[in-house]
Amino acid sequence: MAHDEAAPAEEAAPGGYTRVLRVPEFRAVFAAHTLSLLGVVVSEIALSVLVYDLTGSPLLSALTFALGFLPYVVGGTLLAGVADRFPARRVLVVCDLLCAGCVAVMTIPGTHIAVLLALRCALAVVSPVFQGTRMATLADVLGDGDLFVLGRSLLRIVSQSALLVGYGCGGLLLTVLTPRHALVITVGTFLSSALLLRLGTRRRPARAAGRDGADAGAQAAGPVAGARRVLADRRTRVLLLLFWVPPMFTVVPEALAAPYADRIGAGSTGLGLLMCALPVGTIAGELFAGARLRPATRERVTLPLLSFMLLPYLGYALAPGLGWTLFLLALSGAGSAYTLGLDQWFVAAVPEELRGRAMTLNTAGLMTVQGVGMALAGVVAQFAGVPATVAGAGALGTLVCVLLAAQARRGERAADAYRKNGRPNSETGLTTM
Structure with a gap:
């Protein structure tokens, strides 16, 4: 790729985020990350409010946030190999579609509280697979030099910024929309992210494909x-x-x-x-x-x-x-x-x-x-x-x-x-x- 050839010259100069944003594929990944993150933030707030409205229980409302942490270890260990066994673009798009599907079920009136919490767990199981695959994809898009470091840094900065403004904006959103209507917006953000990744990134073979017998056996x-x-x-x-x-x-x-x-x-x-x-x-x-x-x-x-x-x-x-x-x-x-x-x-x-x-x-x-x-x-x-x-x-x-x-x-x-x-x-x- 052209940006890989320029890497040696760039190593001699201070880093700049504008160099990363000049890469078209990264812009698609960056925009998709922002949309997915927006979807996660809105869904966490809306689901927490929805659970409290349905049950009146502060414990169950808080549990919806806790369930965003606990299943990570399950998805990160049992499903980690998915990131290397299948083409990265396919994994990212399927993860976004699964998240959109889970949230879409949450929007259905009358959905039982146990189903809502189970779907929240499903989102948390998928999340580490999506995030790990996306980070590995950055090395494919930007190379494994300074551009990769700056690209990953930009994604972290967006995540931290979401902690500052995301929950406040989500709270304002719920002043004009019901929790289920807010969740519909989340479905849209996940679908938009999937579309951006599908159209804005190149198809690459699975990283584990074509390796020697030992690698295949390990996989x-x-x-x-x-x-x-x-x-x-x-x-x-x-x-x-x-x-x-x-x-x-x-x-x-x-x-x-x-x-x-x-x-x-x-x-x-x-x-x-x-x-x-x-x-x-x-x-x-x-x-x-x-x-x-x-x-x-x-x-x-x-x-x-x-x-x-x-x-x-x-x-x-x-x-x-x-x-x-x-x-x-x-x-x-x-x-x-x-x-x-x-x-x-x-x-x-x-x-x-x-x-x-x-x-x-x-x-x-x-x-x-x-x-x-x-x-x-x-x-x-x-x-x-x-x-x-x-x-x-x-x-x-x-x-x-x-x-x-x-x-x-x-x-x-x-x-x-x-x-x-x-x-x-x-x-x-x-x-x-």
Whole structure:
């Protein structure tokens, strides 16, 4: 592809998101991602309101949100191989159509509450397959260099922005529409996403097609064997942990935002600001790193950012007021820019025929650990209080991140030695690049 030929020249200049948006296929993926995300946000709000209207139960209403996390691990493990066994465009379009079908059934008057919750689970099972396949497709569309990193960063920025404006817009939408009518809009967004992906992206063969007998055997062995093959490489395991572990700690202040806002007397406005501070910092950090830093610089700052991003949480030990708390959260969020360099290492470490499966596992693990982190934060805060819990998450999280950074540093040095010498290295387990 033409943009691949330009990659060496681009490596010497600071990255710019406009280069990514010049790629027509990426524009289609980007627009489809925005529409799918809009559909997910609206469906979560509308379904939660619908369940509450039908049952009057706050527990069941909250459960509709929880069901967006729990089934991820099922879809991410049992269905991960779908991303590599079938052509990516087909997988993406079918996933969107399945989501549209599930939401369409939700709009039918008289649908039983158990059916609504089961359909919510089905959406969450499909989601990691869709997201993992889409991320793997980015490497096909943009190559596995800097354009891939910037493309993935743009998709993350859209996701974070949805946390800031999506739920507010969804709430406004429900002031003029019933929940079921709002769900009809969601059906439209999923169908539009499917159409964009079908017409705006090229058909490519399945990544697992045409591989040698060993690869074919691994593909046929089932989801557990496939996941085991992804996790067999020590370097890949460490990189996955670098994606998963920090978010498990970063969600702690968000999970405890309501009781902390009550503690400092911030009110509902303060609670909204506390929920927005971390995404704002994340967006700012990613935009700066993606637009202003060179690719090599982004890789150099990956592990330092990882090691220090949770340190601001230690400030919670002083139970600061609203202003300082917002600053601490935004500062920690900016450290999430470490993922840009990590993306580059991950796509280089995973063999192409396993890329879709690896991305799906990554997505499922990320969502699962965030749910676990929120639950554990609530349990600990019940006994230790909110300030001590958040500060403790900062201290423990920093220690774990520093240990993981040391492991990753050894792995990257070994990978660099392999690239220079062209020989397998026992520390990475790599036999091909």
